Amino acid sequence: MRLWMIGCGNMASAMLRRWLDSGVVAVGNVDVVNRGDRVLPGDVRQARALPDGPLPDVVVLGIKPQQLDEVAATHRGRLREVPLLVSMLAGADPARLSAAIPGPVAIQTMPNLPVELGRGVVAIHAPDAPTAARATVDRLMAPLGLVQWLDDPARFATAGALSGCGPAFLFRFIDALAAAGVAAGLNASDAAAVALATVDGAAAMAAASDRGPSALADAVASPGGMTRAGLNVLDQEDGIAALLDRTLRASIERGAEMARG
Template identity: 80%
Template sequence: MRLWMIGCGNMASAMLRRWLDSGVVAADDVDVVNRTARVLPGDVRQARALPDGPPPDVVVLGIKPQQLDEVAAIHRERVRAAPLLVSMLAGADPERLAAAFPGPVAVQTMPNLPVELGRGVLAVHAPAAPAAARATVDRLMAPLGLVEWFDDPARFAAAGALSGCGPAFLFRFVDALAAGGISIGLDPERAAAVALATVEGAAAMVAASDRTPAALADAVASPGGMTRAGLNMLDEPHGLTPLLQRTLRAAAARGAEMAKG
């Protein structure tokens, strides 16, 4: 699979690194256009303009949303002949992408950072994409993690808020869990190590179990025991679930503002 990547920041670099490691693309089949030179995975080619010659199988758009019109004015004609445009721009729906880059099938995706490990989540939105385009996207995205297609733009946006922002919220939770350990007497280094290992093990257990996370929590919490005392705090009316609901609503609202802008 031949790729042109227009913009290759942190997220696009994480995706590229996984594509190269998994063999879905080879370094010789990738051309990157960046405004300034960056250290890229696999020492792939990078330049200030797209290469001459036939179009690639996929153009990946990894620029900032506010750069879309400027970048389209520069590269529109070269991209026109490509069959597929995959964008990770927040707020730029397939209709806006198609207007900026007429010609290729436009696909909007919202990945999250664990794609670099092949453990990411990719919400994908392209209601008008034909089966062949969807198959190409699936083949490209499969090494990155879970791929979920959404035809409803509202559900796509919700999934993007959950999966795209979720890792940062979990990073905060790990920090908060470690801070809780410090508050009951652990030294900071030991608290951080124990908190991280606890979260890793618990996540693996949820993934391997046929029981829901709620059922697993109840199984761990003996009546009148230590875990139940802690869960009672998290389950208060203003506890963990309402907090995360407010958190995700704030993220989703900001995403909607960006889309309108």
């Protein structure tokens, strides 16, 4: 697969690193256009302009949403004959992408950072994409982790916020769990190591189990025991469920604001 990437920041670099490691693309088949040189996986080619020669199978937009009009004005003519335009721009749906860069089939995605490890989530929205385009995108995204096509824009926005913002929320939880350990008497390094290993192991257990997380939590908690006492705090009406509901809704609402421009 031949790939052009316009913009290659943290998320795009994470995806590129996994694509190269998995073999879905080769270093010699990737060209990156950046405003300035960056340290890129595999030392792939990078320049200020699109390369001459054959067109790629896929163009990936890894720019900031506010740069779309500028990039479109600069590269629209060259991109008109490209078959697929895959975007990770928050708030830019396929209709907006096609209006800015007409010609390619426009695919809206929202990946999260664990894609670099092949354990990420890629939410995809392109309700009018033909079968062949979907197959190409599936082949490109498969090494990154869980791939979910969501034709309903509201469901895509929710899934994208949950997966895209979720790692940051979980990182905050790990920090808070470690801080609670420090407050209870552990030193900072021990608390951080225990909190991280606990979350890592619990997540792996949940992924491998045929029981849901709620059932697993109840299985850990003996009636009247230590775990149940802690869960009683988390399960209060204004506890963790209510907090995460507010947290996710704030992210979804901000995404909607960005989509409206």
